[in-house]
Amino acid sequence: MEEPKSLLKINDLILKFYTYEGVVEALDEVRLELRDGETLGLVGETGCGKSVTGLSTLVLVPPPGRIEGGKIIFKKKDKRYDLLAQREEFLRSLRGKDVSMIFQDPRSALNPVYTVRDQIVEVLMRHKRVPLCKKVLLRNDLSRYERYLYTRLLTNPRSFTLRILSKIPLANRFRRRINKVARDEAINMLKAMRIPDPERVVEMYPHELSGGMAQRTVIAMALACSPTLLIADEPTTNLDVTVQLQILNLIRELKKEFGSSILYITHDMGVVAELCDRVAVMYAGSVVETADVVEVFKNPLHPYTRGLLGSIPRVGVPFKSIEGTVPSLINPPKGCRFNDRCPYAMYICSQVKPKMMEVKKEHFVECFLYSKGPS
């Protein structure tokens, strides 16, 4: 039985990239659980499959990737859906509304030809048309014609005649009402992002924004529809250290305000310690350890997690790195994928892939060192 609290559960997700050089086994039975209202840090080095896991959650795997097995179970209004079995239309209505994503480089995540307003309004118009119409109808200076149109739009948001009408010049002037409401909403979003002078920023183009400002805009777009799950793919990597801190604080505050759960993808252990409730450590396409954040820092179990924590540079302590290099995922090592770099490797490690087991309460690890007796 699944725990009722879990918002997102990824079970044994297998994803492969069919490239010219061979089949890249990018994700190998990834197991992940995100509970309601928590922040889960997904940590690992470059190329271990963190970002791809994030994209898989939206079922947006870039070609030539293909999901070959597993389940992604997402809870929406107390119903559970296996996202991999849903139709594209359902997924499209989910993306941006219930699950949304913040990308790594904020500047390239904004379309250069549209103003900030246009980009936020686009998301709002896609998913929040009905609430916007209701807001329009609350006004008392509408003409009878406009009131009629908006009532129709409210009952049938995808009405064909209205869509045609909104394309005809002059006849589409009724749209300025909803545009005005959407613009106010966009300004409110920017205010919530602690952007100074949102009235001015909302009319700016992406290249006029600073890095931190652009990232705030991207976050505003992601949170515009108050998603239950926010996937943040290294949102602070390309920013200055000071701006990084501001954005981290912002994300923490917004989480309280909007009540979203966050899947925070990063390679920075410091950020994890700062922000996350629980941590999942990834190595070469599989999650090797999952636990509470304090537990991971105090009592790391998997040799890779220990190595990762040991390689954070500190003053006065000799710098240690993990021996060897990340294995190629085209021909991954048999058994545990860490076995050729692991100082504690045993014979069985190179033969069988270890199973995820609960060593302590809420502390899961995928390693034979902690298995009780021969399995």
Add this chain to the structure above:
Amino acid sequence: MKGQSRWQEFKASIAPSMKEFKFTLSKIKKSPLSVVGVAIIVFFVGLAVLAPVIAPPIPGYDPFMMPHTKPYGPYPQLPSPDHLFGTTPGQYDIFYGCVWGTLTAFRIGVLVVACSLVIGITIGGLSGYYGGIVDELMMRFTDIIFAFPGLLLAIALVLALPSNITIINVGPIKLSMGLTSLDKVLISFILIGWPSYARVLRGEVMRVKNETYVEAAKAAGSSDLRIMLKHIFPNTVYPIIIMSSLDIGGIVLSAAALGFLGIGSPAGYSDWGRLISLSRDYIGSNPHDLLAYWNIFVIPGLFIFFFVLGWNLLGDAFRDILDPTLRRR
């Protein structure tokens, strides 16, 4: 009172676009060459619009056919009060031909480029976005067209096209369309013109479709069509618009070349290339005075020259104005 508030409201609602328009004008003013380009094209547009006033056609005749004055002497005439730019051999009025030729030039240039753009954007966009076998088929087809020298292929097509095209022929319903020789020139230029747009757009689409903002749009739940029209199209179309503006000049030049060779518009048609073609025998015919009868080829030549120059300068202006990434520098 109410009317006034309506007007105020209207003014307020168009204020942002007026501001953009003024900004665009200031952008054009900053580059003198753009101003020259715009001025030239505005001049030609004015000439085309006012053609019936400047050079009134004889009632009852096709206005595009140059008036013929008797006697049809074989010698050209220098400018005179009767014929401002003189006449060609055969006594066609050059002034009339040049003025109405402007309309012909616009018709050829704008129609050909517009049609090629529509075809090129559709095919290039689809093959760039979807890739795979569709892309492969379409691009090999453009390769075939690129393999021929453009002007020769155009000549061949003009000669090969039938004068009557049957569009529908199902039982009793029969719809056919007569093609004049100028229509044939248009069609053949469209047929050889679109592949270059398709190529450029395909490349641009392939570049843009991997950008993060396209992925972000997908992650926000946009459909394929919406992504193509709202996110990819505005980011890819600028090079093509600039290209098409340059091409309008180029196509008029090619049409003039065809006209000079005697293919295309019928004899006596107001077409700059045709005019020069009529005076072919007199270009440098007198070894002692190469510029004898200069007016019959220099004047239509100047019209072609300025028309092409105007579009080329306008192409640069378009780039400064339209591309939003260059616009706000």
